[in-house]
Amino acid sequence: EVQLVESGGGLVQPGGSLRLSCAASGFTFNSYAMNWVRQAPGKGLEWVSSISGGRGSTYYADSVKGRFTISRDNFKNTLSLQMNSLRAEDTAVYYCAKDRYNSGWPPFDCWGQGTLVTVSS
Amino acid sequence: VLTQPPSVSVAPGQTARITCGGNNIGSKSVHWYQQKPGQAPAMGIYYDSDRPSGIPERFSGSNSGNTATLTISRVEAGDEADYYCQVWDSSSDHWVFGGGTKLTVL
Numbered sequence: 104e105v106q107l108v109e110s111g112g113g114l115v116q117p118g119g120s121l122r123l124s125c126a127a128s129g130f131t132f133n134s135y136a137m138n139w140v141r142q143a144p145g146k147g148l149e150w151v152s153s154i155s156g157g158r159g160s161t162y163y164a165d166s167v168k169g170r171f172t173i174s175r176d177n178f179k180n181t182l183s184l185q186m187n188s189l190r191a192e193d194t195a196v197y198y199c200a201k202d203r204y205n206s207g208w209p210p211f212d213c214w215g216q217g218t219l220v221t222v223s224s
Numbered sequence: 225v226l227t228q229p230p231s232v233s234v235a236p237g238q239t240a241r242i243t244c245g246g247n248n249i250g251s252k253s254v255h256w257y258q259q260k261p262g263q264a265p266a267m268g269i270y271y272d273s274d275r276p277s278g279i280p281e282r283f284s285g286s287n288s289g290n291t292a293t294l295t296i297s298r299v300e301a302g303d304e305a306d307y308y309c310q311v312w313d314s315s316s317d318h319w320v321f322g323g324g325t326k327l328t329v330l
Contacts, residue, residue: 138319140265148257148265148308150319162317198264208312208319210255210270217264 105129105213107199112218119189119222125182125199125215133157133177136202138211139184141195141220151197152184156205167193189222196220226309226322233328234299242325244292244309252311254292256285259306259324268307269294296327304329 111123125137139151152173153162161173172185182199196219200211227245234240244254256268269275269285272292282297296303309322 140321147306147324148259148310148321150310150321153319162319164318200265203267203270208253210267210310211257211265212267212276214264214266 105201107201107213107215109197109199109215109218112197112220114221114223115189116224117190117222120185120187121189121220123184123186123197123199123218123220127180127182127199127201130201132175132180134205136205137175137182138200138202139173139182140198140200140211140214141193142198142217143192143195146195149195154182186220189220191222194220194222226311226320228307228309228322228325230323231326231328233330235330236301237298240296240299240303240327242294242296242307242327244294244322245290246292246311246320247290249290249292249311250288252287252313254285254287255310256294257308257310259308260304265308299327299329301329303327 106128108126115121134156136155138153141151154173170188174183196217198217199215201213203209203212253271255270257265258268259265272287273285284295286293306324308324313320
């Protein structure tokens with residue numbers, strides 16, 4: 104069974120940093136692109152970042168580029184999101200999600216339960 | 225930018241159509257997600273009209289021109305949820321989500 108479990112969320116002051124992790128199991132982790140998607144309270148889904156399998160090419164939403172860094176550890180089957188210079192508008196539930204296929208631009212077929220990040224003084 | 229109606233209401237047993245508008249969206253592959261309150265999103269119709277196992281045949285999708293449509297036939301109370309469309313924008317190398325549509329079953 105495919106499982107994704109996020110951790111690392113919490114309360115952080117504006118300008119602070121936080122590192123999110125997503126533990127993956129039940130599939131060949133290094134073969135699939137992985138993604139972070141966030142959802143501000145009462146709002147819709149917003150794509151944050153993606154990392155391909157293999158070479159680990161990275162992609163970022165304009166709203167986080169230069170502040171967030173996505174990475175993966177294929178030995179530990181873990182996806183990470185390093186978030187720096189956090190702003191109030193980064194407050195959201197952060198989900199990690201797995202690509203359905205290992206090529207092209209497939210849908211996200213498995214999602215974690217999410218971890219809440221609150222940026223506030 | 226993907227444009228969805230904020231809300232769609234339909235009586236049980238009727239057909240709900242949720243649209244996703246975008247410039248020449250018909251040339252892209254559209255994926256749909258269902259999100260129920262307090263839950264993570266779940267994949268629905270993908271690649272415009274493919275239906276994964278576990279999704280009832282009542283759910284279908286189409287995509288042409290500037291509009292993609294998720295159609296839910298014989299709507300049931302359990303279909304009440306937020307629905308999001310998604311595409312890959314190859315010009316910016318970004319995933320884009322629509323703003324979401326809240327489906328209310330009257």
